[in-house]
Amino acid sequence: MHLRIGSFVRVTRNCMMSLSSAESSATDDNTGYSKLNGKKNQSVTKPVSLDSTTGEVLVRTSTGKTRVRRGQSDEEYKRQLHDYFQVQNGPKVTEVGWMDHENANAMLNADIDFSIKPERQKIAGFCRVLYYRRQYSECAELCGKLIPRYEEINKNNKIRKEINELGYMLERSRQLLQ
């Protein structure tokens, strides 16, 4: 609690000190939208660093107001590092043929949370590759299993488009197999 109050005071004081420097560094009017000689105001504002260790800066928004872009504490950053390097293992990596090493049925049986969009995208991507590779029976089978799972979580019809695409692939795969 003590800390939070302390840091609040520091930020506020810094802000107040920096507001004036932001204004003086900005060859700008208050709105940022005035027209000079019929041309839109093209001035450039410089962000003002409020705390160089956290990346907290003061900028001017398109409406001409000043805004503080909050910094990121060491703790927060460490959490992100942990999530990125440890949990996610770095950025998303997709090699050609990634799905040859995955078993769609196993994916379905595992606890996929279909309410998470990237999870749905991954498995729908699987269907599309099957369709592209003209593996229509596998494609139809997978789409057929996926559609009811998608329907279960289709609140307010939010993922109707995604379901329609699976439906399209199911229907067409069946036709093409005949």
Add this chain to the structure above:
Amino acid sequence: MTQPIGEEFQIPKPKVLGPRNDPLDIIQTRLRTHGRPASIAGPMVRYSKLPFRQVCRHYDVDIVYTPMILAREFVRNSHARMADFSTNKGDAPLIVQVGVNNVSDLLKFVEMVAPYCDGVGINCGCPIREQIREGIGCALIYNPDLLCSMVSAVKQKYGEKLRLETKIRIHENLDETVTLCKRLCDAGVDWITIHGRTRTTRSSVPANFEAIKYVVDRLGDKHVPIIANGDCFSRQDLQRITEITGVDGVMAVRGLLNNPAMLSGYDTCPWGCVELFWHYALEYGGLPYQLLQHHLFCMLENMQLKKSLLKKLMTIQCTAELLDWFDENFILKRHGEPGFAVQKDIPYK
């Protein structure tokens, strides 16, 4: 050696640079090794995603950029990371471009992407007002103190282990551009890309190569390579721009969007390129549909596909339906089929 974080885990080191992936080395040696200047596919928000990058590499592009990624979001938000950056083993040489307005965010961003790319580029050219207001993009060429402090912070930390580029626009007064470039060289930048337009020049106005030459001529003693950007629409343009400006390489952007094969000498986009794009787009887990559709539209328009067919393409709603439309109208070969990715003209059915 990795850097310990508490007792829990270690942060991977930057990717090791060698002759095959060090972008600076490539820029400095392409003329000698390949008899042509270095070719670079520049950043495009939305479009420079993994499948497009791989297609460009297939057709004589040496170095490829990601779209601009905002450092502030990337270092704070895992959803942003998932959405903004995906890669793989073949995705090299790769420059990750960053939109940033302070040293702290930049150092964090570099720490997070350096193990997975071959260099980082700071966007100092984006003219979009919302970004300029944040002090990002083109605002940075009017804020040399901040820009140079960001460059030297990264280079002081990583030295030769990490390549750092800045992509700038020219100023109304070219001597300001010269001064900025000299300062960037002194701050340790590895190379500079100069887009031959000012912040307010429209992209329909020709890029100013004389301006780039003016700057290049005044930086000789710095021995930092310069790349020219703007209006490269063919392999001939690559040579011509290099000759006019005296640069070490050329960055092409819109030209490659319409014809990713142009630097291989194809005047119009070959059909094989379309097949390759489909292959990568799907095999890499799929592009958002609108992006896939836009890329294919740009390529087919470049191939002068009939207007009625182009119009129809834009009404199609999903990837599978688009694939059917291709199969109905053309012969679209799949990877592994004889003749995949080699056809030049549109194979109408």
